[in-house]
Amino acid sequence: EVQLVESGGGLVQPGGSLRLSCAASGFTFSDHHMDWVRQAPGKGLEWVGRTRNKVNNHTTEYAASVRGRFTISRDDSKNSLYLQMNSLKTEDTAVYYCTRLNWNDDFDYWGQGTLVTVSS
Amino acid sequence: DIQMTQSPSSLSASVGDRVSFTCRASQSISKYLNWYQQKPGKAPKLLIYSSSSLQSGVPSRFSGSGSGTDFTLTISSLQPEDFATYYCQQSYSTPGFGPGTKVDIK
Numbered sequence: 001e002v003q004l005v006e007s008g009g010g011l012v013q014p015g016g017s018l019r020l021s022c023a024a025s026g027f028t029f030s031d032h033h034m035d036w037v038r039q040a041p042g043k044g045l046e047w048v049g050r051t052r053n054k055v056n057n058h059t060t061e062y063a064a065s066v067r068g069r070f071t072i073s074r075d076d077s078k079n080s081l082y083l084q085m086n087s088l089k090t091e092d093t094a095v096y097y098c099t100r101l102n103w104n105d106d107f108d109y110w111g112q113g114t115l116v117t118v119s120s
Numbered sequence: 121d122i123q124m125t126q127s128p129s130s131l132s133a134s135v136g137d138r139v140s141f142t143c144r145a146s147q148s149i150s151k152y153l154n155w156y157q158q159k160p161g162k163a164p165k166l167l168i169y170s171s172s173s174l175q176s177g178v179p180s181r182f183s184g185s186g187s188g189t190d191f192t193l194t195i196s197s198l199q200p201e202d203f204a205t206y207y208c209q210q211s212y213s214t215p216g217f218g219p220g221t222k223v224d225i226k
Contacts, residue, residue: 035215045156045164045207047215061214064121097163104170105211106154110163 002026002109004098009114016088016118022081022098022111030054030076033101036083038094039113046094048072050101051081066092088118122146122210124218132226133198140194141221143208148188152212155184155193158220159204167206168193198223 008020022034033056036048049062051072060072071084081098095113102108123146133139143153151171156164166175168184171191181196195202203225208218 044219045158045209045217047217050215063214102166102169104173105152106166106169106175107156107164107209108166108169108175110165113163 002100004100004109004111006096006098006111006114009096009116011117011119012088013120014088014090014118017084017086018088018116020083020085020096020098020114020116022083024079024081024098024100027100029074029079034072034074034081035099035101035107036072036081037097037099037107037110038092039097040091040094043094048083048096085116088116090118092116093118122149122213122216124208124210124216126206126208126218126221128221129219130222130224132224134226135198135200137198138194138196139198139223140192141206141223143186143191143193143218145189145191145210145212149210149212151187152210153184153186153191154209154211155182156207156209157202157204158207164207195223 003025005023033052035050049072052059069087073082097113098111099107100109125144153171155168158164172184183194205220205222207220
């Protein structure tokens with residue numbers, strides 16, 4: 001059974017940093033591109049970024065709203081995905097989801113989400 | 121960036137109704153369009169991929185159609201568990217989601 005479990009969310013002050021983790025199981029993690037998607041309270045879904053699979057050298061891509069502040073990484077030996085968030089702003093407050101990109105370019109599995117609150 | 125819009129933003133319907141709602145892309149995305157269902161407090165769930173392919177385990181009352189810029193999600197007979205928000209997402213380029221259509225009980 002495919003499982004994605006996020007952790008690391010919490011309350012942080014504006015300008016602060018936080019690192020989210022996503023533990024994957026039930027599939028060959030290194031084969032898949034992995035993405036982060038977020039959802040601000042009461043709002044829609046926003047794509048945050050992607051790390052590609054091993055074959056694609058783990059290259060990354062980011063939404064304009066987080067580029068230069070957020071860094072996505074992965075450790076295939078630990079089946080883990082990470083999101084390092086620096087220079088956090090109040091508008092980064094959201095539930096952050098870890099997702100698996102399927103071969104049809106859809107997000108077929110999602111974690112339960114972890115809440116990040118940026119507030120003084 | 122490709123912009124996604126959805127209409128209506130919300131609709132009220134009854135159990136057993138046939139409901140359809142649309143998603144429009146700002147430029148042609150061929151059939152690179154996916155649909156997700158989200159219930160309050162839960163992660164989104166993939167329903168339809170590549171415009172019209174039903175994800176494994178999703179009831180056959182859900183169907184999708186369209187190509188280019190205009191897409192439709194149809195629920196043939198609305199069930200109590202279908203009251204939720206539905207998002208479209210283009211995978212033609214940098215992923216982008218529509219703002220969602222909320223389906224609630226009339």
